[in-house]
Amino acid sequence: MELWYTEEQTEHVRLSMKVKKHLYSKKSPFQQIDVLDTYEFGKLLTIDGLVMVTEKDEFIYHDMITHVPMATNPNIKKVLVIGAGDGGTVRELTRYKTIEKIDMVEIDEVVVAASREHFDITACRLDDPRVNLYFEDGIKFVEGKESVYDLIIVDSTDPIGPGEGLFTTEFYKNCYKTLTEEGILVNQNESPYYEEDAQEMIRASRKIKDIFPIAEVYQAHIPTYPSGHWLFGFASKKLHPVKDLDEKKWNDLGLKTKYYNTQLHVGSFALPNYVKEMIETGTI
Amino acid sequence: MELWYTEEQTEHVRLSMKVKKHLYSKKSPFQQIDVLDTYEFGKLLTIDGLVMVTEKDEFIYHDMITHVPMATNPNIKKVLVIGAGDGGTVRELTRYKTIEKIDMVEIDEVVVAASREHFDITACRLDDPRVNLYFEDGIKFVEGKESVYDLIIVDSTDPIGPGEGLFTTEFYKNCYKTLTEEGILVNQNESPYYEEDAQEMIRASRKIKDIFPIAEVYQAHIPTYPSGHWLFGFASKKLHPVKDLDEKKWNDLGLKTKYYNTQLHVGSFALPNYVKEMIETGTI
Numbered sequence: 001m002e003l004w005y006t007e008e009q010t011e012h013v014r015l016s017m018k019v020k021k022h023l024y025s026k027k028s029p030f031q032q033i034d035v036l037d038t039y040e041f042g043k044l045l046t047i048d049g050l051v052m053v054t055e056k057d058e059f060i061y062h063d064m065i066t067h068v069p070m071a072t073n074p075n076i077k078k079v080l081v082i083g084a085g086d087g088g089t090v091r092e093l094t095r096y097k098t099i100e101k102i103d104m105v106e107i108d109e110v111v112v113a114a115s116r117e118h119f120d121i122t123a124c125r126l127d128d129p130r131v132n133l134y135f136e137d138g139i140k141f142v143e144g145k146e147s148v149y150d151l152i153i154v155d156s157t158d159p160i161g162p163g164e165g166l167f168t169t170e171f172y173k174n175c176y177k178t179l180t181e182e183g184i185l186v187n188q189n190e191s192p193y194y195e196e197d198a199q200e201m202i203r204a205s206r207k208i209k210d211i212f213p214i215a216e217v218y219q220a221h222i223p224t225y226p227s228g229h230w231l232f233g234f235a236s237k238k239l240h241p242v243k244d245l246d247e248k249k250w251n252d253l254g255l256k257t258k259y260y261n262t263q264l265h266v267g268s269f270a271l272p273n274y275v276k277e278m279i280e281t282g283t284i
Numbered sequence: 285m286e287l288w289y290t291e292e293q294t295e296h297v298r299l300s301m302k303v304k305k306h307l308y309s310k311k312s313p314f315q316q317i318d319v320l321d322t323y324e325f326g327k328l329l330t331i332d333g334l335v336m337v338t339e340k341d342e343f344i345y346h347d348m349i350t351h352v353p354m355a356t357n358p359n360i361k362k363v364l365v366i367g368a369g370d371g372g373t374v375r376e377l378t379r380y381k382t383i384e385k386i387d388m389v390e391i392d393e394v395v396v397a398a399s400r401e402h403f404d405i406t407a408c409r410l411d412d413p414r415v416n417l418y419f420e421d422g423i424k425f426v427e428g429k430e431s432v433y434d435l436i437i438v439d440s441t442d443p444i445g446p447g448e449g450l451f452t453t454e455f456y457k458n459c460y461k462t463l464t465e466e467g468i469l470v471n472q473n474e475s476p477y478y479e480e481d482a483q484e485m486i487r488a489s490r491k492i493k494d495i496f497p498i499a500e501v502y503q504a505h506i507p508t509y510p511s512g513h514w515l516f517g518f519a520s521k522k523l524h525p526v527k528d529l530d531e532k533k534w535n536d537l538g539l540k541t542k543y544y545n546t547q548l549h550v551g552s553f554a555l556p557n558y559v560k561e562m563i564e565t566g567t568i
Contacts (some may be wrong), residue, residue: 011302013302014299038296040294227505270547272548279436
C-alpha cells in the first residue's frame with residue numbers, strides 16, 4: 001500500500017508527499033492537528049490539513065523569521081512570539097545570549113504537545129529559562145500593553161480560523177503600542193503567486209504600512225509552502241532592515257546558519273517587480 | 285470528469301495541475317512533447333512528461349536567463365541560444381535594439397512547431413530578422429568556433445535525454461572558446477533542494493568553475509519547477525555579474541519587466557548558506 005498526503009494549494013494545484021506513517025492525529029478546540037512521517041521531508045506537521053512545518057525545510061522559515069530582525073537590531077532584549085507552536089522560532093531566538101526574555105503566546109496547547117512529542121529538535125528549546133509559555137489568544141495578549149517588547153514575531157497560520165485576527169488593523173495597532181521605540185514587528189506574510197494568498201499578503205502589507213513608518217516585505221524559498229515563494233513582513237518604528245543592518249556585527253556573533261546570511265538578508269528585500277506593484281497598487 | 289496532470293518531482297513528491305484540455309501530443313525523434321491547457325497556469329508545455337514552461341510563470345525564467353547577462357554587459361551584440369524552443373528567451377533578447385544577431389540552435393523542430401501553434405506570444409518573436417534558427421545539436425554547433433558570440437544562453441532541458449551533453453566539461457570548454465573576450469555563458473542550472481537535482485547542479489557548477497575565471501550562481505522563484513527554487517549559472521571571462529553591473533545604464537533602457545529589476549539582479553546572487561556550501565564542497 002502507498003500512503004500519500006496531498007495539500008490543495010489552490011483549487012487547481014496540489015502538492016503530494018509520500019508518507020511512511022501517520023504518527024499523530026488530534027482535534028483540539030481550535031483545529032485539527034496531524035503529524036506525518038514523509039519520505040522526502042521527514043516529519044510534517046499539518047493544521048487543518050495544511051502544511052505548517054517539515055523537518056527538511058523548517059530551517060529556511062525559522063532562519064528568515066528570526067535572524068532578519070535580530071541582525072537589524074542586535075540589542076533586542078525582550079521578544080514576544082505569537083503562534084510558533086512547533087518551537088522553531090524560539091529555538092533560533094534562544095541562540096542569542098543577549099535576549100533576556102521570550103514570551104511565547106500560542107493559542108493551542110495541542111500544537112505544542114504534538115511538537116514536543118514529535119519535533120523534539122525544535123520544541124525542546126521551549127524549556128529555556130528565558131521562555132515563558134502562555135496558552136492564550138495572541139490578539140488579546142497585546143491589548144493594552146505599552147512599550148514592552150523590542151521585537152514581536154507573528155508566526156501564525158494562514159488568515160483563516162484562529163489565525164484570522166492576527167491579520168487585522170486593530171491587532172497591528174496594538175503591536176505598534178506594545179513595541180518599544182526601536183521596536184520591530186515581523187510576520188509571516190503568505191505568497192504573492194496564487195491569487196488568494198496574494199490578496200491576503202496585499203491586505204496585510206497595506207494595513208501594516210498605514211501604521212508603521214517603516215514597512216518592507218522580504219522573501220524566501222520555502223519549497224513546501226504553496227508556490228515555494230514565501231514572504232515576510234518587516235515593520236518598525238525606526239530601524240530600516242537594510243540601511244541599519246550592520247553585517248559585521250551579526251557576523252561577529254559567529255552563529256552558524258544553514259539558510260540565512262547577511263548578504264542574503266539584503267538580497268531578500270529586493271522583490272520582483274510584480275510583487276512590488278501588487279503591494280503599491282493594492283491590486284493583482 | 286476531472287483531468288489532472290501530475291509531475292513526479294522526485295520519487296516521493298508530486299505536483300498536480302488541473303487540466304481543461306489536452307491540446308497537443310506528439311513524439312519527435314528525440315522526445316515526447318505535450319501541450320495542456322491548465323486552470324491555474326494557462327498553457328503548459330511538457331517534454332517527456334516534465335514541466336518546461338507555463339504561461340503563468342514563464343516570465344520569471346525568461347527574465348532571469350536574459351536580463352541578468354544583458355544588464356551585466358549592455359554591449360552584447362551577438363548571441364547564441366541553445367535549446368529554448370518555446371521562444372521565450374529569444375522574445376526577451378529581441379527587446380534589445382543593440383543586439384545584432386541571435387543564433388538559436390534547437391535540436392528538436394517539433395518543440396518549436398508546438399510552441400508556434402500554442403504559445404504564439406513567445407514563439408512569434410522567432411521571426412525577428414536578427415534571429416537565425418538552426419535545428420541542430422547545440423553540442424556540435426559550438427565545436428571548432430572561436431570568439432564568435434558575446435553571450436551564450438543554454439536554455440536546456442534537464443540533463444537526461446538530448447540535453448545531457450549540454451552538462452559536460454567538453455561542451456563548456458567549447459563554449460569558452462566560442463565566446464569573445466568579454467563573453468558570458470548563462471545556463472539553467474537545476475534546483476538545490478531535491479538531491480538528484482542538486483547533484484546535477486553541483487556537477488555543472490564545478491565543471492564551469494574549472495574553466496571560467498568568473499563563475500557564479502544565481503536564483504529565482506519559479507513555482508512550477510521542482511521546489512520552486514531554481515538556479516542559473518553565470519560564467520564569464522572578464523565581467524562580474526554584480527561588480528560590473530551598471531544599474532543606471534540598464535534602467536535607462538526603459539525596458540518594462542514583470543520579474544527582473546537591477547536590485548533583484550544583485551540580490552539573486554546572494555545564495556543561502558546551504559547552497560553555497562554544496563557548490564564549494566561538492567557534497568550535499
